[in-house]
Amino acid sequence: MDTSASPPVLPPAPAAASGRGAVLAGLGAYVPPRVLTNAELCGRRPLGDEWIRARIGVANRRVADGEATVDLAVRAGRHALTAAGASAVDAVVLATISPDRLLPAGAPEVAARLGLGTVPAFDIASGCSGFLYGLGLASSMITSGAFERVLLVASDVFSAFLDPQDWLMAAIFGDGAGAVVLCAGEAGAPGSLGPFDLGSDGAQADLLEVPGGGARARKRQLASPGEEFSPYFRMDGPAVRKQAVVGMCDSVTRAVDRAGWLLGDLDMVVAHQANQRILDGLTAELGLAPGRVLSHIEQYGNTAAASVPVLLAQAAAAGTLSPGLRVALTAYGAGLAWGSTTVVWPEVRAVAEGG
Known part of the structure; x- marks a missing residue:
């Protein structure tokens, strides 16, 4: 793959040219209280704390106990709303690759639990780039003039998608949620998001995937009942x-x-x-x-x-x-x-x- 070649640059939307920007108004984060150390993770394995620190750079990670993706998202979203001094938004976007359910999306539940009413709410799944994609989308929603204030939350309980027998993947990942409130403001002002x-x-x-659980795996399993697809990352x-x-x-x-x-x-x-x-x-x-x-x-x-x-x-x-x-x-x-x-x-x- 050659990512050095610049993709075509689209002309700016009329709203962007008019000076309307999407501005950071508040930020929030929540990580679960349980700390999983390298020593606890590795047990008696010969490759332990020093190996993980040297190869990955991780000493500890947070793991959700009894909490799921929407639970973490609600806490981070509430913190962002508090930071922004906001009690209402025009839309909620949830970026996640560890949804609580395949259907429905988690964002409407986040909006309801935060008391935001029946605002538009939807999920996006763009891997670990989900927050950047969400920022781009939320920014466009605001600069178009259609929305004044958007809550964007990125939440993942990725520990739920890791093979319990694969300690190396468990060494890499932790659980957490972060959120921002974006508001309409002046393009180019401090806090205004730049070009994306x-x-x-x-x-x-296929370099990073959870092969089981989706339509492809289900259809193939129906055709070949003996075929199995891993539900793990x-x-x-x-x-x-x-x-x-x-x-x-x-x-x-x-x-x-x-x-x-x-x-x-x-x-x-x-x-x-x-x-x-x-x-x-x-x-x-x-x-x-x-x-x-x-x-x-x-x-x-x-x-x-x-x-x-x-x-x-x-x-x-x-x-x-x-x-x-x-x-x-x-x-x-x-x-x-x-x-x-x-x-x-x-x-x-x-x-x-x-x-």
Whole structure:
């Protein structure tokens, strides 16, 4: 796959040209209280804590006990609404790859449990890039003039989709949810989301997948009753790792260029927390100083679609993201799908629970 070739750039929508932007108004995050350490995970296995830290960069991860994806989403969404000082929104979008049910979508339940009434609510499934895709979609909903305020939540209880016998996958992933409230504002103002770079390569869809449970597996099982499809996640780690660094680097470069910035203008990059080696590679490829690609993977693991918004809320609450910083957001994952955007960090409140 060659992600270095720039996709065609679409002309801006009329609303964007009129000066209307989608602005960050509040952030929220929730991670479950249960901490699963490397020592607890590995037991007596010869490959233990030091091996996981060196290969993946994870020491601990949070695992949901008795909570599902919508439960986490409601808590993160409530925190984002509180941070934004909002009691109502015009739409709710839920990004997840670990839905509580195949049908119906989880977003309407999130909206109902948050007391948001009968607003439009729907799910998107774009792998670990789901939050970036959701930002792009919610931004377009606002800049088109159709909506004034949108709640976007990314929530994954990915531990429910891991093979209990596959300790390596369990070492990588954790559970969590992050959310943002976007409001209509002035394009180019602090907090206004910049141009997006979104892309996909479905020819490599089988590099990360949960093969069982969908229509394809069910139809094949009906035709061949003896055929089985695993309900658990599987991944070609080395193949994905090699492409993720280049893919996110190229995507960030395009987003930064569309914003009229240079890579040297970046103060911070908030990237999908897939693997510390990937984050280190991204730092090197972008030519950034150590520490400018934020990381919390050591304590939380890879929380799938939730990783970027959880890190955003935690960093904002801690003051690591301060007003005026030029920030790039980026993610890469199953689909394959990737996405990036930019934002000048605003004065914005964040509520992060469980950090």
